[in-house]
Amino acid sequence: MAKIIALAGKGGVGKTTLCSAFVRILGEKYPKAKILAIDADPAVGLSTALGVTVNQTLDDIRREIIDKAASGAGKEAVELLGEVRFRIFDALVETDKFAFLAIGRPEGAGCYCAVNAYLKEVIDMVSRDFDYVVIDGEAGIEQINRRVMEKVTHLFLVTDASRKGIKVVKTIRKVADELVMYEKCVAIVNRVEDMSIVPFIKIEGTDIASIIESDSEHAHNDIMGKTIFELSEDAPVLAGARKALDSFGGCL
């Protein structure tokens, strides 16, 4: 049974960076484990952080399958599932360390429900084939609300040191308690500019697994177009991500 790890929180708090750090750390800790990274954020940043090139997204294959089914070809449930199985490999980027899947950005304006519903099914389907699935969630609460993250086993709520970020974490936690079947849920406070405020950071009802100071090395790495794998071992973001994963003890 795969451990499904998801990161949720307000936009701009560093979810994508932490997600890529988790992929790197899990790969180093469990070199034989099968790891799948899912970029579920339409902002599409995880591929850059992990250094993979995306040719097709889940939304691309969803639309193609639906178009063909609409023309009358293969629209029985088992056929549609077979098509997903078939096409998923077109969207899956395989590296020697991990596999990667991007949800994509639907063309034009409109609601994101269809692709989110599809993502939920895909998570259910592919998670059986992996030891770890790490999901970089969309900012905000939509994917939790829509039960996309229903099967998540380990939920990380990420915030910065702002009141707004902490408020979003509290809201997500409240909804997740009802809609996510998680085993563990903790918070990570990221991008803390001034560590003297740490004693004042409290998130009612949620343990803080890691507080990570603003990481200039990572910022430099990022702007130079380097991936998470090129970051030094002791960079604050990696150390903080390691601490957050360790907070789950032996269960990860």
Added chain:
Amino acid sequence: MKIYDAQIERVRELFNGIIPKKYEYCKGKCREENTQYEMIFQSDMAYELGANKERAVNLTCVSSNAQLFNDKDEILVYGDDLCEILDASSYARITEVLVKDDLGDDSNPSNMDKLYKIIQDIDFVKYHMYTKGFMIRTSGQSCLEQVRVSKNALKEKVSFEHIGNSFIKRYRDNPNVLHVRIIFVTTANVDFDKLKKEADTAIDIRRSLSMIHNGLPTECGSCEIKDICDEVEGLRELHFGSKENGDYSKKKIEKSPITQAFGRT
């Protein structure tokens, strides 16, 4: 049921002059199966069949014409077997299935539903084959089948004979199935374009059956598979008789309707 008969004959003609390896069905030589879909990753994979720039075709034909079949189930391999393949290769799997010629009471046109269900059940076997180390990716919409073969499977000397036996065993679980002929193709000497064309025709037949089965409202005048629907409807009349005339007697088909519809021999 003769919907696919002409197609079976045309496909067989594509292999004229090429000598296959032949195996008779042996239940004891099936490849071990997983309980669920096994994803083989590139790192565990020896090679891929029918993927990327290589050609791939999947085609299933169903008939009740015993004259087209031997009295034994068989596996035919055109080209290298799994342990002889060193790198990515073109791939086709063609399955010909002989079914019972008793679709129930011939006076009942609703037996078309039974025919549809039989064809569907046979076709859907491909979605439930979880042979160990032989990961099948199949697209009914595109009549493609691609395979990832694992390094471990090659170490265990997996062969098309094993895989074919597993397929046949699964097809034979269907009580309507009498015989199965399964053909694996890895040689480039076969005309894949023509094979693909036949597979597309098979998809159109399924779509037509589906439309008739589901009674979908269709503007026939503009439908791209009208010819095939007419043909399937024609077969229903020939096979079950004309309801309008009160004549449900089975009539003999002189020449395959597919051959007539497409002008092929």
